[in-house]
Amino acid sequence: MVELIIFYVLAIVISVFSIMAVSSKRLIRSATYLLFVLLATAGLYLLLDYEYLFAVQTAVYAGGIMVLFIFAILLTHKPGDRVPNEPKRQRILSIILSVAGFAFCAHIIFHNINRVYQLVPANEINVKQLGMTLMGTEKFEYLLPFETISILLLACMVGAIMIARKRS
Amino acid sequence: MQYTLLILILPLLSFILLGLVDSKWKPRVAGSIGTSVLGIVALLSYFTAWKYFSSAGFSGTYETLIPFHVEWLRFTEQLHIDLGILLDPISVMMLVVVSTVSLMVHIYSFGYMKGERGFERYYAFLSLFTFSMLGLVVATNIFQMYIFWELVGVSSYLLIGFYYTKPEAVAASKKAFIVTRFADLGFLIGILILSFYTRTFDFGILTSGDANVFAGMTGATFMGASVLSWATALIFIGGAGKSAMFPLHIWLPDAMEGPTPVSALIHAATMVVAGVYLVARLFPIYHFYTPDVLHGIAYVGAFTSLFAAVIACVQTDIKRVLAFSTISQIGYMMVSLGVSGYGGHEGLGYMASMFHLFTHAMFKALLFLGAGSIIHAVHSNEMSRMGGLRKYMPVTHITFLVACLAISGIPPFSGFFSKDEILSATMHFEPALGYLMSFTAGLTAFYMFRLYYNIFWGKEHKQEHTPHESPWAMTIPLIFLATVTVFAGFIPFGEFVSSDRKPFESELEPMVAGMSIVVALIAIFFARYMYRKENPLPDKLANTFAGLHKAASHRFYIDEVYMFITKKIIFNHVSTPIAWFDRHVIDGTMNGLATVTQWGSLKIKWFQSGRIQQYAYVILLGALIIAALVIFI
Amino acid sequence: MTGLFDNFFSGSVPLEGYIIVSLIMFFAGVYGFLSRRSLLMILISIELILNAADINFAAFNRYLYPGHMEGFFFTIFTIAISACETAVAIAIVINIYRNLNNVDVDNLQELKEPDSPEEIKK
Numbered sequence: 001m002v003e004l005i006i007f008y009v010l011a012i013v014i015s016v017f018s019i020m021a022v023s024s025k026r027l028i029r030s031a032t033y034l035l036f037v038l039l040a041t042a043g044l045y046l047l048l049d050y051e052y053l054f055a056v057q058t059a060v061y062a063g064g065i066m067v068l069f070i071f072a073i074l075l076t077h078k079p080g081d082r083v084p085n086e087p088k089r090q091r092i093l094s095i096i097l098s099v100a101g102f103a104f105c106a107h108i109i110f111h112n113i114n115r116v117y118q119l120v121p122a123n124e125i126n127v128k129q130l131g132m133t134l135m136g137t138e139k140f141e142y143l144l145p146f147e148t149i150s151i152l153l154l155a156c157m158v159g160a161i162m163i164a165r166k167r168s
Numbered sequence: 169m170q171y172t173l174l175i176l177i178l179p180l181l182s183f184i185l186l187g188l189v190d191s192k193w194k195p196r197v198a199g200s201i202g203t204s205v206l207g208i209v210a211l212l213s214y215f216t217a218w219k220y221f222s223s224a225g226f227s228g229t230y231e232t233l234i235p236f237h238v239e240w241l242r243f244t245e246q247l248h249i250d251l252g253i254l255l256d257p258i259s260v261m262m263l264v265v266v267s268t269v270s271l272m273v274h275i276y277s278f279g280y281m282k283g284e285r286g287f288e289r290y291y292a293f294l295s296l297f298t299f300s301m302l303g304l305v306v307a308t309n310i311f312q313m314y315i316f317w318e319l320v321g322v323s324s325y326l327l328i329g330f331y332y333t334k335p336e337a338v339a340a341s342k343k344a345f346i347v348t349r350f351a352d353l354g355f356l357i358g359i360l361i362l363s364f365y366t367r368t369f370d371f372g373i374l375t376s377g378d379a380n381v382f383a384g385m386t387g388a389t390f391m392g393a394s395v396l397s398w399a400t401a402l403i404f405i406g407g408a409g410k411s412a413m414f415p416l417h418i419w420l421p422d423a424m425e426g427p428t429p430v431s432a433l434i435h436a437a438t439m440v441v442a443g444v445y446l447v448a449r450l451f452p453i454y455h456f457y458t459p460d461v462l463h464g465i466a467y468v469g470a471f472t473s474l475f476a477a478v479i480a481c482v483q484t485d486i487k488r489v490l491a492f493s494t495i496s497q498i499g500y501m502m503v504s505l506g507v508s509g510y511g512g513h514e515g516l517g518y519m520a521s522m523f524h525l526f527t528h529a530m531f532k533a534l535l536f537l538g539a540g541s542i543i544h545a546v547h548s549n550e551m552s553r554m555g556g557l558r559k560y561m562p563v564t565h566i567t568f569l570v571a572c573l574a575i576s577g578i579p580p581f582s583g584f585f586s587k588d589e590i591l592s593a594t595m596h597f598e599p600a601l602g603y604l605m606s607f608t609a610g611l612t613a614f615y616m617f618r619l620y621y622n623i624f625w626g627k628e629h630k631q632e633h634t635p636h637e638s639p640w641a642m643t644i645p646l647i648f649l650a651t652v653t654v655f656a657g658f659i660p661f662g663e664f665v666s667s668d669r670k671p672f673e674s675e676l677e678p679m680v681a682g683m684s685i686v687v688a689l690i691a692i693f694f695a696r697y698m699y700r701k702e703n704p705l706p707d708k709l710a711n712t713f714a715g716l717h718k719a720a721s722h723r724f725y726i727d728e729v730y731m732f733i734t735k736k737i738i739f740n741h742v743s744t745p746i747a748w749f750d751r752h753v754i755d756g757t758m759n760g761l762a763t764v765t766q767w768g769s770l771k772i773k774w775f776q777s778g779r780i781q782q783y784a785y786v787i788l789l790g791a792l793i794i795a796a797l798v799i800f801i
Numbered sequence: 802m803t804g805l806f807d808n809f810f811s812g813s814v815p816l817e818g819y820i821i822v823s824l825i826m827f828f829a830g831v832y833g834f835l836s837r838r839s840l841l842m843i844l845i846s847i848e849l850i851l852n853a854a855d856i857n858f859a860a861f862n863r864y865l866y867p868g869h870m871e872g873f874f875f876t877i878f879t880i881a882i883s884a885c886e887t888a889v890a891i892a893i894v895i896n897i898y899r900n901l902n903n904v905d906v907d908n909l910q911e912l913k914e915p916d917s918p919e920e921i922k923k
Contacts, residue, residue, distance in 0.1 A: 004814055007814045014825070015825045018825060018829035019825075031845065037826065041856060048860060065887050068888060069845070076841070083839050097789065098835070101792055104795070145878055152885055163896055788835070
């Protein structure tokens with residue numbers, strides 16, 4: 001019961017703020033709404049008993065990425081700047097397409113979802129187990145993707161510095 | 169005798185070095201390098217010759233030595249292409265000839281080519297030519313010979329076209345290359361036929377006289393002649409192309425557009441005798457298996473010899489006269505090979521041919537270098553611009569006279585001995601042919617002295633500045649070659665070179681010798697009478713035989729015939745339709761493809777608008793439509 | 802539809818709930834991506850889309866394969882990748898801003914071949 005109520009609250013927060021984030025005229029506000037959405041998503045993870053994901057989502061998304069966004073916005077816009085209006089035709093077309101896509105997907109979901117699942121109360125996934133799985137090389141263990149991601153991160157770091165540095 | 173490899177390697181290295189540095193060094197340095205390399209090569213060749221003839225001579229027969237040999241491409245157990253060095257009497261003799269003349273030309277060019285643009289390039293090409301010619305000479309198998317044969321053709325092409333800004337030189341180089349290349353096609357086909365049936369390229373096996381080698385060819389005929397005859401005839405066509413035998417001689421007179429020392433080296437002394445050398449190299453095959461072809465060679469040689477001699481009598485460009493004289497003299501060598509038998513005195517023609525090759529190389533190089541010296545002084549090739557030069561150019565005068573006497577066959581100069589042996593060999597074979605060759609010898613004496621008197625005697629032509637003797641770099645080779653020309657006749661050539669490699673003594677036949685001396689003297693006096701002082705007789709004769717004179721000065725219209733065949737027949741009836749097909753059908757298809765592609769791309773260009781969001785619309789719409797199709801249908 | 806209303810006030814949270822939430826988030830992102838002109842807004846939209854996908858992974862993993870952890874790790878990796886992407890994208894945006902003095906996506910047509918000669922003059 002309590003979980004349901006919490007879920008509804010989070011769902012409403014996510015829905016409203018996602019729409020506000022993409023339709024706001026001020027960039028800094030958009031970023032703030034995005035932050036709310038991301039935090040609410042972190043709440044959903046908690047609801048799913050994924051505490052670790054909650055932590056990562058909060059730290060990386062809400063912490064790291066949002067800071068990047070805010071820096072970028074402040075570097076490129078003066079405070080209070082409004083984004084100029086997009087052409088009406090473009091907006092209407094986008095709304096039609098999005099709503100159509102949404103309706104289509106929702107239709108599929110409610111007509112085809114399999115109801116035989118059961119929500120089993122899960123044990124807390126402890127960090128030790130996580131670490132072992134991430135570092136293992138057996139089946140259902142993820143050392144290779146982990147290494148790939150680390151290389152990707154390194155490449156991104158170098159790339160981002162190269163692209164953004166001031167040229168003399 | 170492993171060191172003989174150096175004889176080949178050194179000119180090649182010199183070519184690469186001079187070719188790479190090009191104009192970074194002073195001309196003098198480049199020339200010195202080329203010349204000193206050639207000096208070493210010449211010394212090595214002399215040493216090789218001395219060692220070969222002194223060590224091998226005692227056993228009675230000169231053995232074939234192969235001091236260096238690598239297998240290059242192996243096709244089957246027997247058929248493989250090798251590279252190597254083969255030493256036998258004729259190849260050693262050719263080594264000496266090529267390196268001597270080449271060295272003389274290298275030295276001479278210091279003076280002649282001084283201040284020319286591309287001096288280093290010139291020496292690089294000379295080195296390349298020397299390398300190719302030496303490689304040709306020492307080839308151990310017919311395929312190696314073919315490779316170097318083509319290399320020689322390329323270097324000849326490069327050197328004729330040395331003055332590449334002159335249209336005539338470019339045209340001449342192309343002509344030389346195409347005509348010889350055309351003949352080489354025959355050579356190649358001949359090689360392929362021969363190796364197909366005998367399964368070998370090797371000279372040692374081919375010329376061993378072993379009938380088993382040709383066992384595979386017995387019975388195989390093509391159009392009434394045996395396959396072996398076809399093969400040897402085709403190989404001879406290759407030789408005829410390089411050696412300017414009728415009717416493939418047309419390139420040689422034009423090749424005189426190249427620098428004169430080049431003419432001396434390539435188009436008088438060495439490359440043009442490659443055909444003779446080829447026939448001599450395969451002589452046992454010709455003699456034992458296809459005597460008809462060998463006799464054919466004799467008649468082709470005799471005709472060419474007479475034909476060229478007649479033309480030489482009326483040419484006015486001194487280098488052209490010498491060019492036709494060269495053709496004529498190579499004809500002699502071919503006749504001599506053609507009439508030769510095998511072994512001992514039967515093989516006199518073979519020996520005489522090689523002897524004449526040797527002496528001719530020396531005195532013809534001398535003539536060309538002398539002509540170069542004259543051209544250097546008066547800046548013209550035309551005989552009419554010369555006259556009375558004997559006072560100004562004493563060294564050139566004396567050496568030129570020596571060469572003229574030698575080629576006319578006056579004792580004791582070298583040409584007398586070699587020509588005389590050719591004549592006696594021909595007499596033994598067929599007296600009519602012998603008399604024809606004697607007549608040609610008379611013509612030779614006549615046109616040479618016509619040249620001599622026109623240049624050095626006669627009326628003095630007014631020059632822009634007084635002619636003077638050439639620098640020492642040019643006169644030293646002249647003197648050296650003149651000395652060789654005087655004494656080379658006394659070499660007992662039969663001791664070294666003979667058809668069966670057994671030394672034999674050849675002696676002069678007084679009848680033949682006497683007759684040829686008399687004919688030559690008459691011709692010389694006739695020339696002296698006509699050209700020493702001004703004399704109306706030449707013009708009168710020209711008017712009397714107007715038709716002959718005109719035809720001869722137009723070289724009997726052979727070039728025109730070629731032009732007619734290529735331009736009127738081949739171009740119009742073969743090339744034009746092919747060109748049309750190429751331009752309209754093949755190009756049309758390709759162009760059509762391109763046009764359609766271009767049209768199509770222009771039509772769909774607007775797809776690529778460059779707007780990310782437009783792409784996103786399309787992607788989303790497409791995804792929705794495909795998903796809807798999958799789900800609802 | 803009935804499933805959603807059956808469990809509206811009772812029992813545990815249904816799987817469809819999560820999916821619908823992520824669907825809304827996803828199409829909000831799509832709308833932003835299609836309609837906004839500012840590059841930063843487009844980036845924000847992309848973040849929304851990625852996040853929607855993350856929720857799906859986590860929810861499906863939790864409901865349908867409770868013993869496994871594929872979805873869980875996929876989510877972690879997606880977060881890492883989106884962090885990379887954002888870092889590079891923002892570096893590019895800043896670079897564009899330095900050159901063009903704005904971050905409008907419609908101005909980014911330098912590489913395109915002009916449609917007509919008039920545009921070349923411009």
